[in-house]
Amino acid sequence: MVLLLCTSIWAQSQKSFRIDYRVITDASSTTENNESLIKAWVNKSHFRVDNAMMGSIIYVGNKDENSAFALLPDSEEYVIIADGSQDDEEEYVLPVELVAGKQKKIAGYNCKLATVKVDYGTGEDESTTIEIWYTEDIPNLYWGEFSFFKQLKGAVLSLKLGDYAFTATNVVSENVDNSFFEIPDSYTEMEDEGMNGMNEQLTEDRFVYADEEGVLYGMRDGEGNAITQPLYTYISAFTEDNVSVVIDDKEKYGAIDKDGKLLVPCKYDYLSYDEGTQQYLFGQGEKYGLLHKDGKIYVPAKYDMISFFNQGYATITLNDKSGLIDQNQKIVVPVQYDVIFEYNKHNFTTIEDEKYVLNSIAQKKKVVGGFDFLSLSLDCNVILAQKDGKYGYIDENGKTIIPFKFTFANTFSDDMAAVAEDEETEDIYYINTKGQRIDVAQN
Numbered sequence: 001m002v003l004l005l006c007t008s009i010w011a012q013s014q015k016s017f018r019i020d021y022r023v024i025t026d027a028s029s030t031t032e033n034n035e036s037l038i039k040a041w042v043n044k045s046h047f048r049v050d051n052a053m054m055g056s057i058i059y060v061g062n063k064d065e066n067s068a069f070a071l072l073p074d075s076e077e078y079v080i081i082a083d084g085s086q087d088d089e090e091e092y093v094l095p096v097e098l099v100a101g102k103q104k105k106i107a108g109y110n111c112k113l114a115t116v117k118v119d120y121g122t123g124e125d126e127s128t129t130i131e132i133w134y135t136e137d138i139p140n141l142y143w144g145e146f147s148f149f150k151q152l153k154g155a156v157l158s159l160k161l162g163d164y165a166f167t168a169t170n171v172v173s174e175n176v177d178n179s180f181f182e183i184p185d186s187y188t189e190m191e192d193e194g195m196n197g198m199n200e201q202l203t204e205d206r207f208v209y210a211d212e213e214g215v216l217y218g219m220r221d222g223e224g225n226a227i228t229q230p231l232y233t234y235i236s237a238f239t240e241d242n243v244s245v246v247i248d249d250k251e252k253y254g255a256i257d258k259d260g261k262l263l264v265p266c267k268y269d270y271l272s273y274d275e276g277t278q279q280y281l282f283g284q285g286e287k288y289g290l291l292h293k294d295g296k297i298y299v300p301a302k303y304d305m306i307s308f309f310n311q312g313y314a315t316i317t318l319n320d321k322s323g324l325i326d327q328n329q330k331i332v333v334p335v336q337y338d339v340i341f342e343y344n345k346h347n348f349t350t351i352e353d354e355k356y357v358l359n360s361i362a363q364k365k366k367v368v369g370g371f372d373f374l375s376l377s378l379d380c381n382v383i384l385a386q387k388d389g390k391y392g393y394i395d396e397n398g399k400t401i402i403p404f405k406f407t408f409a410n411t412f413s414d415d416m417a418a419v420a421e422d423e424e425t426e427d428i429y430y431i432n433t434k435g436q437r438i439d440v441a442q443n
Helices: 002-012 086-091 144-151
Strands: 013-024 036-042 046-051 057-062 067-072 077-083 096-106 109-117 129-135 155-161 164-177 201-203 206-210 217-220 232-235 244-248 253-256 262-268 270-274 279-284 287-292 297-303 313-318 321-326 331-337 347-352 355-360 365-371 373-375 383-387 390-394 400-406 416-420 428-432
Touching: 013 155, 036 164, 057 077, 077 144, 096 129, 109 155, 129 373, 144 155, 217 232, 244 262, 244 270, 253 270, 262 270, 262 279, 279 297, 297 313, 313 331, 347 365, 355 373, 365 383, 383 400
Parallel strands: none
Antiparallel strands: 013 036, 013 164, 036 046, 046 057, 057 067, 067 077, 096 109, 109 129, 129 155, 155 164, 201 206, 206 217, 232 244, 244 253, 253 262, 270 279, 279 287, 287 297, 313 321, 321 331, 347 355, 355 365, 373 383, 383 390, 390 400, 416 428
């Protein structure tokens, strides 16, 4: 009887790893905010992630069945992320590259390095490389926007993308009931309108409504008055400057304002809007260009890819090679590089023999190379670099100006950066561009 009882208890619970992550969203975060905003539980067959950064969304999944769900506690609803189909498998394919020979210890676990290259022009963040440290001593963990972690052979303990980063501060073993990884009985599936990306509220006093067949969508005000007829298969939420990207029944992209006025006619094969630069990336056939906010052509669709203009430049890609153009569309960096990771007013970064290289825009040549990682600041010439497992900072000429002594470091923003020197990266503090420790609260 004792044996049966123990077996029954074991069947209802599983030994799991609990990982507490500290999150840094920008250089102005305070050192006093040490709360773990992400908590994860994982074992060989299940995972759960409580993400306070995403409005308390909870991700749960069964790895054996390739199923995953997002739980919404406020409304007691859930969304199916993966149901075990082949299509779900294909969604995880992203360019994750393993970096051989790089190791460091995080929260007591030996970690390996991997990087992910982000395509230009697909979002507001101009950063193009995600740095990931993972350990094979903890089962694989992936969730939500980080579903591409599924390709790794273990759990990610640290991620860095520009000023956003999270790192594991604590890892413990816990016995967790199996129901902890399941959808609660009281939860109901979110309606199709919410699941296909059609949020009902587009902005204040603007809402989506569907036609009788539920195929096409229009926009109405808060009193139910139609602003547009149901003409679109998709209407995005409005940006703060009053732009919504739409797709019509011919699968052509355009843009409207809150009054339903066409800002960009529905005639493009692809369209995305960047609020920061007030530019559209548009596609015609297999070529891409840029539009001004008023819909007028800025850069014709003649490139395989183009980024939004930032710091006076845009990245262009042709025949799998990349370069830079200025705002007059003059090529300032020849289209000869396999990839340009980042750029600012003075420099751009590339890769050579699996090492990062710093290049000069004005001189159109290599400045210095041989780094494991480089990240440019947009508001100063102090550049984050990594070599031999340590972080430090160099200037635009490649000279070391802050020693390579940090186990964790951020790119400079507003003349300060977050760093740590301890192996567990628990003692995070802030420095100025001279490497001096500063009090953020008084800065």
